[in-house]
Amino acid sequence: MSQTPETQQAKAAFIASKVGLGFWIYLMTDLVLFASLFATFAVLRNNTFGGPGGPQIFNLPYVLVETIILLTSSFTAGLVTISVSRANKRLALVFLAITFVLGLSFVAMELSEFSHLIHDGNSWTRSGFLTAFFTLVGTHGLHISIGLLWMLVMGYRIFKKGLTVNTIRQVTLLSMFWHFLDIVWIFIFSIVYMIGVL
């Protein structure tokens, strides 16, 4: 059975647009997961059970640095998409590597913050407030870690296979995922940290 290039292109375009939409729907449902954790945090924010509250444990300059690192990595993830669309494999790999390093430093900073809190006796078992805090921020950190794993796989695939239809589509979805995680972090930064210290 033979197909003309036009129908094949239309078919591939149709499949690709469905994949993009499916991933978008996944992102929306993931946002509902985060919303339920935000709601839990908002409800439990004052239940400190005699333990420390936000003003005592949050280090604002530290969180600002974390935020700017993640924001910059979201920007470089956008630059990966641009390099890919201009068929520049080397530049795409360079920006993917930069995004990976920035994401890794973000996770390292977050883990260091967590270990300080636990070391001071303020782990998730201390109070309802800290349980909600660790669950919300930890779930975001888990997503970031999975994104980092995905970046490693993508970097390897682009390096091996070059910019094919499949790798281009996958790296586009990866950058969508990364931008989405940065948007979730805006709300963690604003609601948990900024409003939390007032």
Added chain:
Amino acid sequence: MKQVVPPEVQIASRRTLKGYITGFLLSLLFTVVAYTLVQTHLGNGHAVVSNNILTIVIAILAAAQCIVQVVYFLHLGEEAKPRVRFLAFLFMILVVTILIAGSLWIMNNLNYHMMTPEAINKYVEQQSQGGF
């Protein structure tokens, strides 16, 4: 086999560096403004504005930054008709609003109705300070 460019990439190739830089700078601005407001507020001992007003200001800044990133990074506005993604996005906002506002409403109401006698006295005292 002929290589076919998926529509995401066709759209992406029309995207410019300028859009990403604009989004990045605006996001940076909103973040730093929110941070500076909070630090100033803590520095002057909550003197200039009340906590409630600052909370609303920070929430507005967060929403503005969210819109900036959805438009410049996720390119929600560039979708062709029918705008299925935009519809899914709006529906998600509705679900999130119901989830968060509803949880706060129910739990605050529950706290209000489950007060101990001491807590009721304290609450009435606090309310009367503001004038009935």
